[in-house]
Amino acid sequence: MSDVTSHDADIIRQADTRTLSIIDDLRALPAETQWVEFKENYTDPMMVGKLISALSNSARIEDEHFAYVVWGIQDITHDVVGTNFEPVLIEQGLTV
Numbered sequence: 001m002s003d004v005t006s007h008d009a010d011i012i013r014q015a016d017t018r019t020l021s022i023i024d025d026l027r028a029l030p031a032e033t034q035w036v037e038f039k040e041n042y043t044d045p046m047m048v049g050k051l052i053s054a055l056s057n058s059a060r061i062e063d064e065h066f067a068y069v070v071w072g073i074q075d076i077t078h079d080v081v082g083t084n085f086e087p088v089l090i091e092q093g094l095t096v
Helices: 006-027 045-061 087-091
Strands: 036-039 068-071
Touching: 006 068, 036 045, 045 068
Parallel strands: 036 068
Antiparallel strands: none
16 A cells, blocks of 8 residues: 655645535535536435436536536535435445
8 A cells, every 4th residue: 555645645635625616616506407416315326327317418418518416415505414425335235
């Protein structure tokens, strides 16, 4: 197992900062869009796949470069509520 260098740590911090900035921008939207969905604990693998597919198709139609599913955000108020969604566990067929 390799140690994280200070350069690696800087890259991680920058990525985290960028991710938080994107989430803040999405939360500032007046409502969910055709390419943005907020979910608390939506964990059905088949439905998540369909949702991602639908959002990516909608983003393309809306001429957006990306679509977003953001877990841990309440969809009406856009408040941060947290989530127990663990995609790796779901992928492995384990439950939380």
